Amino acid sequence: MRLLVVEDDADLNRQLVTALGEAGYAVDTAFDGEEGHFLGDTEPYDAVVLDLGLPKLDGLSVLENWRRDGRSMPVLILTARDRWSDKVAGIDAGADDYVAKPFHMEEVLARVRALVRRAAGHASNEITCGLVRLDLRAGRVTHDGNPIKLTSHEYRLLSYLLHHQGKVISRTELTEHLYEQDFDRDSNTVEVFVGRLRKKIGADMIETIRGLGYRLGEPVDE
Amino acid sequence: MQGGQPVGPRRKPRSLSGRLVVVAAVWSVLALAVAGFILVELYQSASERAFDAQLDVYVKSILAEMVPDPAAGEDAPVREPKGVGEPRFSLPLSGWYWTVAEAVNGEKVQFASLSLVGDPLDVAPLGSAENRSSFGTGPGNEEVRVRQQRIGLGSAEYIITVAAETAGFRADVRDFANQVILTLVVFGAGLVGAVFLQVRVGLRPLVRLRASLGEVRRGEADEIDENLPVELAPLAVELNALIHSNREIVERSRTHVGNLAHGLKTPLSVISNEARTASGPFADKVAEQATIMSTQIQHHLERARMAAQRRVIGVSCEVEPVLSRLTRAMSKIYRERDVELADAMPDGLRFRGEQQDLEELAGNLLDNACKWASSKVVVHVRQLQQGEATRELFELIVEDDGPGLSQEERREAVKRGRRLDETVPGTGLGLSIVADLAGLYGGRLELDRAEIGGLRARLILPSV
Numbered sequence: 064m065r066l067l068v069v070e071d072d073a074d075l076n077r078q079l080v081t082a083l084g085e086a087g088y089a090v091d092t093a094f095d096g097e098e099g100h101f102l103g104d105t106e107p108y109d110a111v112v113l114d115l116g117l118p119k120l121d122g123l124s125v126l127e128n129w130r131r132d133g134r135s136m137p138v139l140i141l142t143a144r145d146r147w148s149d150k151v152a153g154i155d156a157g158a159d160d161y162v163a164k165p166f167h168m169e170e171v172l173a174r175v176r177a178l179v180r181r182a183a184g185h186a187s188n189e190i191t192c193g194l195v196r197l198d199l200r201a202g203r204v205t206h207d208g209n210p211i212k213l214t215s216h217e218y219r220l221l222s223y224l225l226h227h228q229g230k231v232i233s234r235t236e237l238t239e240h241l242y243e244q245d246f247d248r249d250s251n252t253v254e255v256f257v258g259r260l261r262k263k264i265g266a267d268m269i270e271t272i273r274g275l276g277y278r279l280g281e282p283v284d285e
Numbered sequence: 286m287q288g289g290q291p292v293g294p295r296r297k298p299r300s301l302s303g304r305l306v307v308v309a310a311v312w313s314v315l316a317l318a319v320a321g322f323i324l325v326e327l328y329q330s331a332s333e334r335a336f337d338a339q340l341d342v343y344v345k346s347i348l349a350e351m352v353p354d355p356a357a358g359e360d361a362p363v364r365e366p367k368g369v370g371e372p373r374f375s376l377p378l379s380g381w382y383w384t385v386a387e388a389v390n391g392e393k394v395q396f397a398s399l400s401l402v403g404d405p406l407d408v409a410p411l412g413s414a415e416n417r418s419s420f421g422t423g424p425g426n427e428e429v430r431v432r433q434q435r436i437g438l439g440s441a442e443y444i445i446t447v448a449a450e451t452a453g454f455r456a457d458v459r460d461f462a463n464q465v466i467l468t469l470v471v472f473g474a475g476l477v478g479a480v481f482l483q484v485r486v487g488l489r490p491l492v493r494l495r496a497s498l499g500e501v502r503r504g505e506a507d508e509i510d511e512n513l514p515v516e517l518a519p520l521a522v523e524l525n526a527l528i529h530s531n532r533e534i535v536e537r538s539r540t541h542v543g544n545l546a547h548g549l550k551t552p553l554s555v556i557s558n559e560a561r562t563a564s565g566p567f568a569d570k571v572a573e574q575a576t577i578m579s580t581q582i583q584h585h586l587e588r589a590r591m592a593a594q595r596r597v598i599g600v601s602c603e604v605e606p607v608l609s610r611l612t613r614a615m616s617k618i619y620r621e622r623d624v625e626l627a628d629a630m631p632d633g634l635r636f637r638g639e640q641q642d643l644e645e646l647a648g649n650l651l652d653n654a655c656k657w658a659s660s661k662v663v664v665h666v667r668q669l670q671q672g673e674a675t676r677e678l679f680e681l682i683v684e685d686d687g688p689g690l691s692q693e694e695r696r697e698a699v700k701r702g703r704r705l706d707e708t709v710p711g712t713g714l715g716l717s718i719v720a721d722l723a724g725l726y727g728g729r730l731e732l733d734r735a736e737i738g739g740l741r742a743r744l745i746l747p748s749v
Contacts, residue, residue, distance in 0.1 A: 078554075147648030148640075148641055165557060
C-alpha cells in the first residue's frame with residue numbers, strides 16, 4: 064500500500080510519514096500544492112493525506128484538479144477550519160473523509176485504513192483469504208490462528224495482495240505500490256518477497272500467472 | 286490634587302422637552318402678567334377720566350343753577366343750586382356730595398348738598414389751581430372721587446366741589462381685572478400647551494433616532510434610518526459611520542482570533558503527536574498541556590462564533606439545499622451507514638438565520654448520529670403548525686439506530702462542553718454546541734429515544 068502525504072508543515076509531515084510508515088505503508092511526501100498535485104497525478108497511490116492550507120496551490124484546488132483529471136484514489140483532507148461549511152466544501156470537491164486539526168495520529172491512521180480498505184471493497188477491518196487473516200487495525204497476520212512474523216515489505220506485499228485478492232496483479236503494479244518514489248527499485252526483489260511470503264503462508268496461496276503477474280486466492284483442489 | 290471632586294450640588298440635567306416647556310412657561314407667565322397689569326392700569330385711568338367727565342357735568346349743572354336771574358338786575362346775588370338733576374345729592378350720606386365755596390381765603394363754604402346733612406366735605410383747599418381731581422374720604426367714611434373747579438361768576442370767584450363715592454367704579458375695575466386675569470390665564474395655558482405639543486412633535490425625530498439606534502444595538506436593523514430632519518441627518522450619518530467602523534473592527538478582530546486559533550492548530554498537532562510517541566513524565570506533561578490548549582482553542586473559537594453578530598432581520602436561508610449537501614457529505618464519509626432524508630421537504634422552507642449556523646446545527650447532529658448508528662440515520666423536517674407556537678417554527682429530527690443514550694446521559698449531553706465518550710473522535714462539544722446555538726435563535730434541542738432504536742434528536746428552529 065502506497066500513500067502520499069501533502070503537508071507543508073515539516074514537523075507534521077515527518078510525523079505523518081513516520082506513523083504511516085510504521086503502520087506498514089510506503090509513503091511519499093510533498094510539501095506544497097504543486098508538488099503534491101504532480102505526484103498524485105503521476106503515481107498510483109492507494110490513498111492521499113492532503114492538507115488544505117498549502118503554499119503555491121491550495122489543497123482544495125489540488126483535489127479538484129485530480130478529480131477533474133479522473134484520479135479517483137481516496138483522499139483524506141486535514142483541515143484547521145472545522146466549520147461544517149468547510150468540511151462539506153472539501154467533501155464536495157472530492158475528498159472522501161476529513162480530519163480536523165489538531166488531531167491524534169491514531170485518528171488519521173484509522174481513517175486512512177478505512178479509506179484504503181473501502182476503496183478495495185472491503186467492509187471490515189479484517190481481511191481473510193483461506194487460512195490467512197489480516198487484522199488491519201493491529202497490523203497483524205495470522206495463519207490458521209497462528210501469528211506470522213513479517214518484515215515491512217512482506218507485510219505491504221501481503222496487504223496489497225489481500226486487498227486485491229482474486230485479481231491478477233502485475234509485477235510493475237506491485238512495485239509501484241510497495242516502494243516509495245525514491246526507492247531503488249529492482250523488480251527482482253518482488254520475486255524474492257513473494258518467495259518468502261509463500262514460505263510463511265503456504266506456497267499455493269500465491270499463484271504465478273506467467274507473463275502477467277501474481278494472484279492471491281484460496282487454493283483450489285483439482 | 287485629585288480631579289473629579291464634586292463642586293457643589295449639581296442639578297440633574299432636565300430633559301430637553303422639559304427645559305423648552307419650562308422656559309416657554311416662565312416667559313409666557315411673565316409677559317402675560319405685565320400685559321395684564323398694563324391693561325388694568327389703562328382701563329382704570331380711562332374709567333377715572335370718564336368718572337371725572339361725569340362729575341364735570343354736575344359742576345356745570347351747579348354753575349348753571351347758581352347764575353342769578355337776569356331779571357333781578359345786575360347785582361343780584363348768586364342763587365343756591367337746588368336739584369342739580371341727580372336725586373342722590375339730596376339723600377343724606379348717599380355718597381354723592383357737592384359744595385360751593387367762595388374762592389377767598391379760607392374757602393368758606395356757601396352752599397352744600399342736602400346729602401351732607403351739615404357735615405363738612407373734607408377736602409384739601411384748591412389754592413391757586415384752576416381745577417383738580419383727587420381721592421378723598423366722605424362724611425360716611427367712604428372713599429370718594431373729588432372734582433374741584435374754580436369759576437368766575439360776575440365779580441366773584443367760587444370753587445365748586447363735587448364728590449361721588451368710588452365703590453361702583455372700583456367694582457367695575459375689579460370686574461375688568463378679573464376678566465383680564467381669567468382671559469390671560471386661559472391664554473397662557475393655551476400657550477404652554479402649544480409649546481408642549483410643539484416640543485413633542487418637534488422632538489419626535491429624536492425619539493425615532495433613539496429607537497433606530499436601539500434596533501441596531503439589538504441586531505434588528507443594520508443601520509440607522511437616515512431619513513431625518515436636516516438638523517439630525519448628519520448625526521445619523523455619523524452614527525452609521527461609527528457603527529460600520531465598529532462592526533469592521535469587531536469583524537477584523539474576530540478574523541484575527543480565528544486565524545490565530547487556526548494557525549495554532551498545526552503546531553499543536555505536531556506537539557501532541559510528538560509527545561504521544563515519546564514516553565516518560567515530560568512527554569506526558571506536554572501531551573496533557575497540549576490537550577488543554579487544544580480544548581481552550583476550540584472553546585474560544587466556538588465562543589467567537591457564538592458572539593458573531595446575528596442579524597436576525599432579513600437573514601434567512603433555504604433548508605433543503607443545506608440538508609441535502611450535508612446528507613451527501615455524510616453518506617460519503619460514513620459509507621457503511623445509510624443516511625436518508627425522509628419524506629419530502631416542505632416547499633421553500635427557510636431557516637430564519639445564517640446558513641453557516643444551520644450547517645453547524647444540522648452538521649453536528651448528523652455527524653453525531655452517523656458516528657453512533659449501526660446502519661441507518663433518518664432525517665425528518667416538518668414545518669410546525671401555527672397552533673403549536675406563536676412564531677413560525679420548524680423541526681429537524683435526526684434519528685439513528687445506534688445504542689442511544691439513557692435519560693441521564695441525554696441530560697448530560699446537552700450541557701456545555703460535555704462529551705460522553707472520549708474514545709469516539711469528534712470536536713468534543715457536538716450536542717452542547719447544538720443546544721447553545723439553537724438557544725441563540727430562540728429554538729431548542731430535545732433528545733429522546735428513536736423508534737428505530739437509537740437517539741432521536743429534535744431541533745426546533747425559527748422559520749420564515
